[in-house]
Amino acid sequence: xxxxxxxxxxxxxxxxxxxxxxxxxxxxxxxxxxxxxxxxxxxxxxxxxxxxxxxxxxxxxxxxxxxxxxxxxxxxxxxxxxxxxxxxxxxxxxxxxxxxxxxxxxxxxxxxxxxxxxxxxxxxxxxxxxxxxxxxxxxxxxxxxxxxxxxxxxxxxxxxxxxxxxxxxxxxxxxxxxxxxxxxxxxxxxxxxxxxxxxxxxxxxxxxxxxxxxxxxxxxxxxxxxxxxxxxxxxxxxxxxxxxxxxxxxxxxxxxxxxxxxxxxxxxxxxxxxxxxxxxxxxxxxxxxxxxxxxxxxxxxxxxxxxxxxxxxxxxxxxxxxxxxxxxxxxxxxxxxxxxxxxxxxxxxxxxxxxxxxxxxxxxxxxxxxxxxxxxxxxxxxxxxxxxxxxxxxxxxxxxxxxxxxxxxxxxxxxxxxxxxxxxxxxxxxxxxxxxxxxxxxxxxxxxxxxxxxxxxxxxxxxxxxxxxxxxxxxxxxxxxxxxxxxxxxxxxxxxxxxxxxxxxxxxxxxxxxxxxxxxxxxxxxxxxxxxxxxxxxxxxxxxxxxxxxxxxxxxxxxxxxxxxxxxxxxxx
Amino acid sequence: xxxxxxxxxxxxxxxxxxxxxxxxxxxxxxxxxxxxxxxxxxxxxxxxxxxxxxxxxxxxxxxxxxxxxxxxxxxxxxxxxxxxxxxxxxxxxxxxxxxxxxxxxxxxxxxxxxxxxxxxxxxxxxxxxxxxxxxxxxxxxxxxxxxxxxxxxxxxxxxxxxxxxxxxxxxxxxxxxxxxxxxxxxxxxxxxxxxxxxxxxxxxxxxxxxxxxxxxxxxxxxxxxxxxxxxxxxxxxxxxxxxxxxxxxxxxxxxxxxxxxxxxxxxxxxxxxxxxxxxxxxxxxxxxxxxxxxxxxxxxxxxxxxxxxxxxxxxxxxxxxxxxx
Numbered sequence: 001x002x003x004x005x006x007x008x009x010x011x012x013x014x015x016x017x018x019x020x021x022x023x024x025x026x027x028x029x030x031x032x033x034x035x036x037x038x039x040x041x042x043x044x045x046x047x048x049x050x051x052x053x054x055x056x057x058x059x060x061x062x063x064x065x066x067x068x069x070x071x072x073x074x075x076x077x078x079x080x081x082x083x084x085x086x087x088x089x090x091x092x093x094x095x096x097x098x099x100x101x102x103x104x105x106x107x108x109x110x111x112x113x114x115x116x117x118x119x120x121x122x123x124x125x126x127x128x129x130x131x132x133x134x135x136x137x138x139x140x141x142x143x144x145x146x147x148x149x150x151x152x153x154x155x156x157x158x159x160x161x162x163x164x165x166x167x168x169x170x171x172x173x174x175x176x177x178x179x180x181x182x183x184x185x186x187x188x189x190x191x192x193x194x195x196x197x198x199x200x201x202x203x204x205x206x207x208x209x210x211x212x213x214x215x216x217x218x219x220x221x222x223x224x225x226x227x228x229x230x231x232x233x234x235x236x237x238x239x240x241x242x243x244x245x246x247x248x249x250x251x252x253x254x255x256x257x258x259x260x261x262x263x264x265x266x267x268x269x270x271x272x273x274x275x276x277x278x279x280x281x282x283x284x285x286x287x288x289x290x291x292x293x294x295x296x297x298x299x300x301x302x303x304x305x306x307x308x309x310x311x312x313x314x315x316x317x318x319x320x321x322x323x324x325x326x327x328x329x330x331x332x333x334x335x336x337x338x339x340x341x342x343x344x345x346x347x348x349x350x351x352x353x354x355x356x357x358x359x360x361x362x363x364x365x366x367x368x369x370x371x372x373x374x375x376x377x378x379x380x381x382x383x384x385x386x387x388x389x390x391x392x393x394x395x396x397x398x399x400x401x402x403x404x405x406x407x408x409x410x411x412x413x414x415x416x417x418x419x420x421x422x423x424x425x426x427x428x429x430x431x432x433x434x435x436x437x438x439x440x441x442x443x444x445x446x447x448x449x450x451x452x453x454x455x456x457x458x459x460x461x462x463x464x465x466x467x468x469x470x471x472x473x474x475x476x477x478x479x480x481x482x483x484x485x486x487x488x489x490x491x492x493x494x495x496x497x498x499x500x501x502x503x504x505x506x507x508x509x510x511x512x513x514x515x516x517x518x519x520x521x522x523x524x525x526x527x528x529x530x531x532x533x534x535x536x537x538x539x540x541x542x543x544x545x546x547x548x549x550x551x552x553x554x555x556x557x558x559x560x561x562x563x564x565x566x567x568x569x570x571x572x573x
Numbered sequence: 574x575x576x577x578x579x580x581x582x583x584x585x586x587x588x589x590x591x592x593x594x595x596x597x598x599x600x601x602x603x604x605x606x607x608x609x610x611x612x613x614x615x616x617x618x619x620x621x622x623x624x625x626x627x628x629x630x631x632x633x634x635x636x637x638x639x640x641x642x643x644x645x646x647x648x649x650x651x652x653x654x655x656x657x658x659x660x661x662x663x664x665x666x667x668x669x670x671x672x673x674x675x676x677x678x679x680x681x682x683x684x685x686x687x688x689x690x691x692x693x694x695x696x697x698x699x700x701x702x703x704x705x706x707x708x709x710x711x712x713x714x715x716x717x718x719x720x721x722x723x724x725x726x727x728x729x730x731x732x733x734x735x736x737x738x739x740x741x742x743x744x745x746x747x748x749x750x751x752x753x754x755x756x757x758x759x760x761x762x763x764x765x766x767x768x769x770x771x772x773x774x775x776x777x778x779x780x781x782x783x784x785x786x787x788x789x790x791x792x793x794x795x796x797x798x799x800x801x802x803x804x805x806x807x808x809x810x811x812x813x814x815x816x817x818x819x820x821x822x823x824x825x826x827x828x829x830x831x832x833x834x835x836x837x838x839x840x841x842x843x844x845x846x847x848x849x850x851x852x853x854x855x856x857x858x859x860x861x862x863x864x865x866x867x868x869x870x871x872x873x874x875x876x877x878x879x880x881x882x883x884x885x886x887x888x889x890x891x892x893x894x895x896x897x898x
Contacts, residue, residue, distance in 0.1 A: 415836025426605025544721030551716035
């Protein structure tokens with residue numbers, strides 16, 4: 001029962017604090033922030049360092065203002081599209097298909113498969129052929145889709161109708177298959193290379209032959225008349241991804257690293273066009289009237305203006321895989337997994353994402369850890385040094401006091417922020433250096449305050465009584481005087497926690513925070529550095545509000561501690 | 574102790590402080606940057622030129638000789654040539670210091686001109702909703718990091734409304750005959766508006782809360798009871814009797830604030846691209862321009878100490894109760 005009076009002594013200040021509405025709010029808010037720091041891994045919805053990617057059935061339509069993003073087709077990427085006589089079909093990953101007749105809306109197709117579909121061709125008679133992974137070949141006769149059995153398991157990438165009853169399909173193992181739709185028989189055609197190079201795309205040329213393109217600049221011409229496949233040179237050794245041949249004979253082949261191979265007409269030769277961008281291109285379209293479009297990764301769209309390829313600015317990061325051109329209507333389709341950069345807040349990312357597609361909510365939650373760590377560790381260090389220096393200087397007086405207080409005077413001549421900057425910059429940012437930089441100068445205030453308090457306390461009767469009773473200096477200092485300055489110590493601790501948090505945020509904002517650590521100041525540093533902070537409000541607002549709220553709650557608590565420390569304030573509030 | 578003796582002692586103390594700071598600075602830089610000219614390799618200087626610079630700063634000499642050389646140069650105001658500006662360091666530093674001081678003094682004056690009367694008024698309305706709101710907002714601006722409020726202000730006034738310039742001191746290009754010509758223009762004040770406002774909002778909290786709390790203490794004094802007993806109007810008691818006596822702690826705080834003003838607010842200078850001394854130190858250390866960094870910091874410290882000294886002396890004149898210890 002001996003600690004009873006202690007408890008009562010501790011409850012007194014607490015009761016005073018509880019009377020202050022702002023202090024109660026401060027305590028609650030600080031509690032929430034501390035809980036946030038402790039349970040950060042549980043609370044955060046994503047890994048804060050993970051670069052988030054999403055897949056989306058994206059459609060960009062060419063309008064008066066450029067290419068504009070249309071409503072999404074769902075969470076799966078679109079891979080290919082074709083049209084004939086007013087009907088258009090799109091196929092994508094996961095056995096997904098969409099069809100549109102005339103000017104109507106896109107309607108989801110019920111395809112009898114769920115593997116990824118890669119290519120699609122519509123015949124002049126209105127039959128449709130879709131190919132994809134796992135040798136899936138879907139044929140539409142009338143309105144019903146049926147699967148054509150395949151001889152072996154290959155991944156088909158391209159398909160084209162040779163005539164009303166036969167089609168050519170190519171796959172990633174250099175397979176060239178000819179399908180007779182009447183019998184469902186598949187003839188395997190020997191490739192002239194035969195080394196297993198993936199073939200990516202096939203198109204029907206004006207003379208009735210089919211031109212196939214694939215990796216390492218491979219181009220094969222298949223003649224359905226005599227069933228021969230011969231090697232053709234297009235003048236590139238890069239991977240070729242897509243070929244499109246217009247009815248009049250103009251043709252375009254696109255590939256990796258900005259490869260653009262163009263042919264004016266069937267008779268003229270192929271020429272490589274200089275590309276304004278060297279990213280991979282996945283689909284191309286060319287018209288006989290001199291129009292040309294090529295699309296590729298990261299929203300890359302190029303248009304042929306008759307003389308050279310022009311880069312079209314798009315704000316989209318989406319990977320485009322296919323083009324659907326129906327008269328004036330031009331659609332670019334995609335998109336497999338792309339980095340979800342600078343997304344505004346959504347259900348998936350509550351605070352949006354940053355320029356690297358990292359989840360900002362999780363970053364903000366994790367940021368509380370470093371703020372509180374530096375705040376409390378720094379403040380404890382500061383108060384520890386300051387209190388002891390103040391106690392010793394105030395108690396011993398004389399030469400000790402002169403030396404210690406002159407030191408404090410010298411420290412008052414050192415500007416805090418620039419000193420912290422120099423310290424961190426000279427000695428490489430690390431958690432230790434940041435805490436040191438925050439605390440090395442701040443104790444000067446504490447030392448001065450505690451000393452002046454001790455000066456008056458040491459002349460009090462109870463100290464004199466202790467001295468007469470033979471108590472040692474240490475005992476008087478730490479057992480008799482120290483408890484009397486304790487309220488002041490706590491008050492200073494609270495204030496300096498706030499100061500330390502701001503100091504850490506400041507250093508981090510200048511890019512000098514603890515490396516690898518996620519901190520609120522660091523988030524703002526990234527935002528400023530990326531330049532996107534002027535538009536991405538969801539990026540700058542939360543970290544600042546969090547810093548402000550944390551420091552504010554600490555200040556509210558310190559204000560009521562002030563009332564505890566200074567009873568003169570108590571009576572008149 | 575006599576007044577003259579006190580002054581003499583304080584000046585000696587200031588010089589002593591400056592010497593200690595210079596010493597700390599010297600050893601800090603020698604520890605952190607053993608070869609300051611290493612950064613010059615990227616600037617395309619060959620070994621001979623680097624050797625010449627090393628000789629200029631006496632880097633080949635033993636450490637104590639370097640230290641003596643550093644002190645002698647510092648006393649003579651000889652800080653060498655900046656690596657990045659290729660100009661005498663002292664010229665650059667004085668101009669940047671003036672820029673910082675203009676910003677800081679304007680902000681401090683604004684903060685105290687608003688904060689003191691507001692604090693007195695809040696104490697009069699203690700416990701009211703206005704009081705709570707005043708405390709809340711005062712503390713709020715004190716808690717918000719200035720680089721963030723600065724960014725938000727730029728977004729709001731600069732980008733959103735585009736009514737205020739957000740960076741620099743003047744519209745470029747400009748030419749001015751001297752420093753006063755540069756700052757005594759409408760264009761300058763236009764540019765200074767946002768940074769001054771941000772710093773002033775940050776500083777507003779202290780005079781506001783100190784004034785309010787001291788007023789509350791003063792209300793308990795006998796002479797206030799006396800004034801009340803005489804039946805003086807409350808407003809009269811507030812501003813004539815209480816406020817005057819509550820001013821002292823505010824003035825103390827003002828003195829401390831002005832004393833540290835030369836340290837500037839580095840982040841505000843960075844966010845608003847204000848060509849001040851704090852930003853210069855940051856850039857100098859980042860580019861390893863060590864003559865500039867060293868000199869900037871030393872001159873900044875010297876200015877802080879001088880301001881502290883001046884403010885102390887002024888303070889003893891203002892308040893006769895302060896003893897000449």
